Amino acid sequence: MANIAIIGAGPAGIEAASILAKRHHVTLFERAETTLTNIHDKALLFPDFTSAEDLATQLDNKLNNPNLELRLNTEIKSLVREDNNWRLTDSAGNQYDFPYVLLATGYHVFDAHKKEELGYGIYKGVITSLELEKMIKGNQILNVNGDTPQQITFLQCVGSRDEKSGNHYCSKVCCVTAVKQAIEVKKMLPNTDVYVFYMDLRMWGQGFEEMYRTAQEEYGVNFVRGRISEAAATYDNRVQIKAEDTLMGVPLNLSTDLLVLMVGMCASDGTRQLGESAGVSGEYGFAKSKSEHLADNLTERDGLFVAGACKRPMSVNDTIQDARAAAVTILNTIQE
Amino acid sequence: MEKRYWNEYQKAIADNHYFYERSCIRQTFFPGSEAAFLNILRNDLGKDIYDSSHQHTCTGIGYHSDVVPFETTMTIVARLFSLMTEHGYENYVPSCVTSFGVITEILEKWHDNPELLDQARELLRKATGREFNLPNNVAHPSDIIYKFRFELKEKMKYQLVNRFTGKPLRGVEHIGCHYAKIFPKHGIGNAEFPYVLAGMIEAWGGEVVDYPERRHCCGFGFRQYLVQENRGYSVANSKKKFESMEPYEPDFIVANCPGCTMFLDKWQYTIAEMEHKTYDKEGRGIPVLTYEELAGLLLGYDPWVLGLQMHQVQCESLLNKIGIAYDPDTKYKGVSGKMLAMPEKPTVLKV
Structure with a gap:
């Protein structure tokens, strides 16, 4: 049996750990006090509106294996090659040596404060998609005044495909997340008008295009092609937005109860730190694999593997698939 | 926050x-x-x-x-x-x-x-x-006044506080487009929430009004004004700002661009003449100041030496709120003490 360290107990880390622990001893490090923090933040997952809590329970059940040791509240701060091992050092200064390490440190969402023209952190009516998801999960969506919102407006591509923030890449999951959330809002609040401002809608996955069509035809969600240039609070605590409808060729100036910023996926602090420490840091702080086509779970460093959204923006289902591929890659490497 | x-x-x-x-x-x-x-x-x-x-x-x-x-x-x-x-x-x-x-x-x-x-x-x-x-x-000179705003505060005789209510005076700040909108990096606070004038207002005891059209153009826009046929567009932009700031009942406007200061001042007269509309409760208009005038007033400079009588919207309402002493009899006298010509009174805007 080999000793394998996995850093990050998200869907990628847990899925890979559950497979690898069938043959080897796995230590799963997680900096938070619970597993699956990003999953627990969500209500339902696209495209089939799977309950995030149900998925979390199923994933957590996979941890029941005597070969698998879960270390919560253990933040790995550095990852360096020492002889033929990888040396992990946690925030308390403890050191652990492993011949094989899987980096599954995931993502965090873009800090919307950086787009100050959109007023996040300044005007209470401006929230992020993550905050709306928590409202949906709590089954209560209210405006700043504590009333049922008459209008909710989504803005795509906040902190992604964006020169100002320095993130030129597409975050991949925000388009479909907005469509999913718009449908969920309409299910909860049928009389609330919902607008989605987009650059172009990238419905790349199975069932996504159908969701987009359903949102328009069954739920009356209004999709407007254009960017919102600025947001400001009105005297009655609503949010005034300025935008352009590029299909109609007209400027828009409208007020809304809630402006929901679809914040993109960025490399997590752990991904950035450990990627740099191990020498596998790629563009935008994400971890770099050896080859996206044939060696997407390998890195240029022996014994170090990568899985999930620490490499690039990735949906939950793609993350789980990628973790399985990573597990197979590690098993093959050990066998060689 | x-x-x-x-x-x-x-x-x-x-x-x-x-x-x-x-x-x-x-x-x-x-x-x-x-x-x-x-x-x-x-x-x-x-x-x-x-x-x-x-x-x-x-x-x-x-x-x-x-x-x-x-x-x-x-x-x-x-x-x-x-x-x-x-x-x-x-x-x-x-x-x-x-x-x-x-x-x-x-x-x-x-x-x-x-x-x-x-x-x-x-x-x-x-x-x-x-x-x-x-x-x-x-x-820009407004950068320098901003840099020394706390040193100046030490020397100021007055604060931006309403002497009748004890509350901070509400100031609308407006930066010129060419201050931070061409190269945001050259403006204090960048282009979205420029802080150069807001910092002065806050340092000197006032409160900054954050209204929806805060970043909207003052209406100058060069060709919008320089081409006579476009001037309706210019005044419409100013009007949009006034309507947006009106519910917040600002006590004054301060700007750092000559075009902005002039148009936010003079278009108030124009709108009053055209539509019988003013944007304050007393029908006097909202006084518009340059940042030097604002600093000078608080330092105790004579309002008429600062040239405030040359503004379209007269400043006495603001002077009274702050408690700045002024002599109405010298308002239109030159340095020699000789009376200069009195301006014609507007039809609507009270002076």
Whole structure:
């Protein structure tokens, strides 16, 4: 049996750990006090509106294996090659040596404060998609005044495909997340008008295009092609937005109860730190694999593997698939 | 309040020894502002600032109206720099926001395209035989007042506090587009939440009004005003701002651009005449000040020496709220004490 360290107990880390622990001893490090923090933040997952809590329970059940040791509240701060091992050092200064390490440190969402023209952190009516998801999960969506919102407006591509923030890449999951959330809002609040401002809608996955069509035809969600240039609070605590409808060729100036910023996926602090420490840091702080086509779970460093959204923006289902591929890659490497 | 990233958008502002570039139009619209700035720097802050009598236009209005070509503007700016060099200064302070925009644009152009700098040197040499150094630091005068706002506060006789209610006075701040919207990095607080004027208001006891059309254009826009047929567009933009700020009942407006200060002031008269509408409760309009006038008032400068009687919206309502003493009888008297002509009264706007 080999000793394998996995850093990050998200869907990628847990899925890979559950497979690898069938043959080897796995230590799963997680900096938070619970597993699956990003999953627990969500209500339902696209495209089939799977309950995030149900998925979390199923994933957590996979941890029941005597070969698998879960270390919560253990933040790995550095990852360096020492002889033929990888040396992990946690925030308390403890050191652990492993011949094989899987980096599954995931993502965090873009800090919307950086787009100050959109007023996040300044005007209470401006929230992020993550905050709306928590409202949906709590089954209560209210405006700043504590009333049922008459209008909710989504803005795509906040902190992604964006020169100002320095993130030129597409975050991949925000388009479909907005469509999913718009449908969920309409299910909860049928009389609330919902607008989605987009650059172009990238419905790349199975069932996504159908969701987009359903949102328009069954739920009356209004999709407007254009960017919102600025947001400001009105005297009655609503949010005034300025935008352009590029299909109609007209400027828009409208007020809304809630402006929901679809914040993109960025490399997590752990991904950035450990990627740099191990020498596998790629563009935008994400971890770099050896080859996206044939060696997407390998890195240029022996014994170090990568899985999930620490490499690039990735949906939950793609993350789980990628973790399985990573597990197979590690098993093959050990066998060689 | 959560983290405000714009607090991190700061810029280098020289501490002393400035070369001052006068504005073409400010001495007409706000005749006491530039003198007040020089007095504040020299007398209140003890700074060295040089005011050359050989300076001239930066061409800004002509340049932005497409009647002056870039090469001409570049050469004329080069001559201004040569004056600065000749007098041994390195810190350039253009009074007008449009000049500030022209200067920063040309310096950026020269930085990115060194061949243009060579061309400017050659053109200036051929035309005048002069040479020049690039400034080490370019700051707008509002940057400098902002930099020393707390030092000035120590010397101020008044605060931006309503003496009747004890509450902070509400100020609308408006920066010129050419201050931070061309190159946001050159504006304190960047373009979205510029802090240069807001910082003064807050430091001096007032409260900044954050209204929905805060970032909207004042209505000047060069061609919107310079072409007579477009002036309706200009006044419509100003009106949009006034309507947006009205519910917040601002006590004053402060701006750092000559165009903004003028249009936010004079269009209030125009709208009052056209629509019988004013944007304050008393029908007097919202006083509009330059930042030098605001600083000067609080430092105890005579409002009429500052030239506030030249504004369209009269400032007495604000002076009364702050508690600034003034003599109504000297309002329209010249320095010699001789009575100057009285302006005609507006139909609607109370004076």
